[in-house]
Amino acid sequence: MTYTIDPVGIIHSCFKEKFAIPRQPQLATAARGRLELFPPFDQPEAVAGLQAASHVWLLFVFHQTLEEKPRLKVRPPRLGGNQSIGVFASRATHRPNGIGQSVVKLDAVEPGQLMLSGIDLLDGTPIIDIKPYVPYADCVPSATNTLAMSAPNLIEVRWDQKAERQAEEHARRLAEPLKELITQCLAQDPRPAYQHPTPDRRYGTRLWDVDVRWHYPTPNAITVLEVVVAQS
Numbered sequence: 001m002t003y004t005i006d007p008v009g010i011i012h013s014c015f016k017e018k019f020a021i022p023r024q025p026q027l028a029t030a031a032r033g034r035l036e037l038f039p040p041f042d043q044p045e046a047v048a049g050l051q052a053a054s055h056v057w058l059l060f061v062f063h064q065t066l067e068e069k070p071r072l073k074v075r076p077p078r079l080g081g082n083q084s085i086g087v088f089a090s091r092a093t094h095r096p097n098g099i100g101q102s103v104v105k106l107d108a109v110e111p112g113q114l115m116l117s118g119i120d121l122l123d124g125t126p127i128i129d130i131k132p133y134v135p136y137a138d139c140v141p142s143a144t145n146t147l148a149m150s151a152p153n154l155i156e157v158r159w160d161q162k163a164e165r166q167a168e169e170h171a172r173r174l175a176e177p178l179k180e181l182i183t184q185c186l187a188q189d190p191r192p193a194y195q196h197p198t199p200d201r202r203y204g205t206r207l208w209d210v211d212v213r214w215h216y217p218t219p220n221a222i223t224v225l226e227v228v229v230a231q232s
């Protein structure tokens with residue numbers, strides 16, 4: 001049987017590229033976005049009462065990694081990228097039907113939109129449903145997962161003085177916690193586990209309308225080198 005699913009909205013996110021997006025929500029509390037609701041869900045009736053919840057579940061489509069042929073096994077970055085496990089044992093983006101789920105903080109309910117933080121979603125992600133987080137049912141204090149028992153280890157993030165000033169200026173212009181966002185995302189160490197870059201290798205990604213560039217002066221530290229307005 002085939003079902004057709006129409007998005008109820010779309011995310012306008014701080015993350016303009018997949019690279020350096022945290023691998024789960026809540027890991028970067030400064031990661032903010034706006035969920036634009038599509039008609040008829042842009043009417044106040046559709047979100048009446050939602051402000052009672054501090055967090056919401058978002059169900060969404062991994063629209064940038066949809067594939068024709070379903071995979072049975074995947075190699076999660078969390079396991080170093082060289083160990084394969086069943087697709088249903090992972091939260092990989094390559095999965096049947098390409099459906100993702102994230103618990104995110106609901107900062108405000110506004111006409112036709114929800115203001116969110118702690119997101120792990122790419123800009124333009126189609127949202128297929130929104131549900132309030134229900135603590136007594138959704139939080140399982142005794143839960144275990146031996147493949148991912150705790151949040152990933154963090155790496156030290158240092159700032160070049162010029163980059164720090166640039167980040168502070170753009171943060172003021174955007175009225176966003178940009179420096180915190182960069183620090184929180186880079187602390188997750190976005191490089192693939194198999195890469196052991198020399199200090200001259202540069203990495204970059206786009207957050208809001210700025211390009212952020214960094215390098216690894218040592219294997220266990222990042223220095224942010226530049227935060228400049230994106231050219232294209």
Ligand code: SAM
Pocket residue numbers: 018019020021022023024025061062063064065091092093099100101102103120121122124125126
């Ligand atoms: N929390 C969700 C889940 O468990 O279903 C997502 C987990 S997935 C491992 C998180 C990664 O998905 C992010 O690091 C980002 O690179 C990627 N991602 C986010 N939005 C996406 C989209 N719309 N299309 C493809 N990949 C996306």
